[in-house]
Amino acid sequence: MAPSTFNLKDVVRPNIWALNPYRCARDDYSEGILIDANENSFGTCVNLKNSEISLPKPKNNAKDMNSDTHIERYPDPRQLEFKTLFAKLRGLSSPNCMFVGVGSDESIDIIMRVFGVPGKDKVLVTPPNYGMYITCAQINDLEIVKVPLLLPDFQLDVEKVKETLKNDPSIKLVILCSPGNPTSSVIALNDIKAILEFEDFKGIVVVDEAYIDFVEETDNKGSVATWVEKYPNLIVTQTLSKSFGLAGIRCGIAITSEEIAAIINKTKAPYNVSTPTSLIAREALSDESVARMKANVKKIIEERTKLIEIFKSLDGVGGIPGSSDGNFILVQVVNKNGVPSSNRAYKIYKGMANNEKVVVRYRGNEYGCEGGLRITVGNKEDNIILIEKFKKLLNETIDEE
Ligand SMILES: Cc1ncc(COP(=O)(O)O)c(C=O)c1O
Structure with missing residues (x-):
């Protein structure tokens, strides 16, 4: 069970909680003569037919123009088609528990922006870790607190993490990486659970699963993506950059509660995922592509x-x-x-x-x-x-x- 002390409103930055999201006409209407967004109705200058570039054709029945290869148009801000396919792949019950962004790097950055008050809040990391956590925290003016992994197996020092969290309520985020980079080692599921259930921590646990598809699962080794349904304090980040072989399209997914996903989604730039990325990402989730992955x-x-x-x-x-x-x-x-x-x-x-x-x-x-x-x-x-x-x-x- 998640700690009874967890209250989302206390963890989200007050300005983000109060944020009135930017809305475009395309949120409500996406069919007909679209002269609402100052796009170019004469079409793109790139002749896709005569060039080397070929984009997959959408395989869905959606009628809106966002689902076709209209790159002269802004992309779908919600990416619902992609999210529905990804939810199915990962055994999640709803497409509404996701944020899709420009790689996991955007997920990490936006999570820090949503939860960390610059100059005040802190982020706990467990070195050795992926360098972007620290770079992102610095950019967002969040102090880094380090609790190194236990050597030689690169496992979580659960007691030390708990003690550190208990003694410092300004730590808003704990970032765990499983498998870790550069350790290539998963963190035991029991240990992740212990942090998620720790009563004296009221913040968010982020589990970076960029490499999760390379893990050979056991009882204590594997993904925690489906745990978002029982832990409202959990965000799992995944990416198409690694197992799917799509580092070039920049597509990352944060999986979390519907409530947190809604807050992250209202904070993101409206058109953060491009149409080419979306088309290729959806193609990556076809049965054939998943089998190849x-x-x-x-x-x-x-x-x-x-x-x-x-x-x-x-x-x-x-x-x-x-x-x-x-x-x-x-x-x-x-x-x-x-x-x-x-x-x-x-x-x-x-x-x-x-x-x-x-x-x-x-x-x-x-x-x-x-x-x-x-x-x-x-x-x-x-x-x-x-x-x-x-x-x-x-x-x-x-x-x-
Ligand atoms: C642990 C970890 N997380 C996230 C990323 C970034 O992933 P993306 O390409 O989705 O931004 C990397 C990239 O190497 C990584 O090693």
């Missing part, structure tokens, strides 16, 4: 398993910390004495990028990630080259420490 996820998990075995066997690699539940792994580089070495990891990172044209991500400066390189699971061919070049750089850097 799942098949790709399966292949990525297979490649992930292979990569983990290979990296673990290399001299110069201390291990793969965490449970590797995402589409990437965290490789720990060690020196010749077997001690994690960020110095050597950095040299490998630079050498691979500059000389071998293989770009991984150096994470050795992050909390608990000494010697860390975050490596996305590539396709078979990429991975063969990755291993070859990585071994080469291990050899080149062995004597330098």
Whole structure:
């Protein structure tokens, strides 16, 4: 059960609670001669038929012009078609419990804007974490409170989080990331539940599930998206950037109570999701596309398993910390004495990028990630080259420490 002390009105910024949303004529009318929004009735200057660009045709029966490829028109502000399909995919009972935005990055930003009073409220994060939480908090003038994950498994320090929340009522948001970035490790469901049910915290728990489709579910491992139906203090962010392979269209989804979704939706810019994005996003939820997404996820998990075995066997690699539940792994580089070495990891990172044209991500400066390189699971061919070049750089850097 969610804490009985939770009261949404106390958590939303007063100016947002009182906000009268911007309304356009298109909210009420979307058929007929549309000369209400200063669009260009002569059509777009781009000849879609003769260009390389081809957009999917909408497969729905909706009659409104927003559902067709009319890019000279503003897009549908509500994205109801997409939300209905996404609710079905994720087993949610209503399309009204969602916000759709320009990637999870917009979700994270708008959540901070809705709940955090600049210069006053705080956000709790659990390093090592996705860098945008801190960047976004800084932009929104919200102070960051850090409770690091427990090492070596990158799990939540539940007692420390609770104690911190209890002692500081200005913390409005807790952001958990499962699987985490750069940890690639899920947070145990029991631990997420413990924070959601903590009576002394009256704020919002955000669970970032950008990589959730790569998780092999168990009793204590998996998505909490459907929990929004019983926890009014929960927001789950998901994205089409990862498992769906659609990072380029920028489409993220925040799943939450209908009440919170309504508040976020009245705060967003009216036309935040473009028509091309919406058309491709809806196509991504067709049975055929979802089947392809799942098949790709399966292949990525297979490649992930292979990569983990290979990296673990290399001299110069201390291990793969965490449970590797995402589409990437965290490789720990060690020196010749077997001690994690960020110095050597950095040299490998630079050498691979500059000389071998293989770009991984150096994470050795992050909390608990000494010697860390975050490596996305590539396709078979990429991975063969990755291993070859990585071994080469291990050899080149062995004597330098
Ligand atoms: C944990 C996490 N959340 C969110 C994002 C951003 O996702 P999107 O592309 O939907 O903005 C990323 C991107 O790498 C990420 O790692």
